Amino acid sequence: MTTAIMKLDKSDLMAPPVAEKIQTQSLFIGLIGAVASIVGAFLAPDSFYSAYLTGFMFWLGLSLGCMAILMLHHLVGGAWSIVIRRILE
Numbered sequence: 001m002t003t004a005i006m007k008l009d010k011s012d013l014m015a016p017p018v019a020e021k022i023q024t025q026s027l028f029i030g031l032i033g034a035v036a037s038i039v040g041a042f043l044a045p046d047s048f049y050s051a052y053l054t055g056f057m058f059w060l061g062l063s064l065g066c067m068a069i070l071m072l073h074h075l076v077g078g079a080w081s082i083v084i085r086r087i088l089e
Contacts, residue, residue: 070088
């Protein structure tokens with residue numbers, strides 16, 4: 001029995017061209033949000049810090065929840081989360 005060895009180019013491992021466009025747009029939106037956050041921190045610090053804490057706790061809770069489910073998957077070694085394992089990681 002013979003096995004075919006597949007040669008991979010660097011272009012095979014690169015993201016599609018649309019990913020670069022999305023990355024550039026996301027960077028621009030992120031910079032606008034960072035500037036707006038800095039301006040908001042100086043103009044209304046009470047509102048800024050409560051909003052920042054709310055957003056931070058939301059994203060922290062989401063990531064820690066994914067980590068807990070992933071740790072449970074690795075602990076029990078089941079096949080029940082194969083479909084969502086990459087999303088959790």
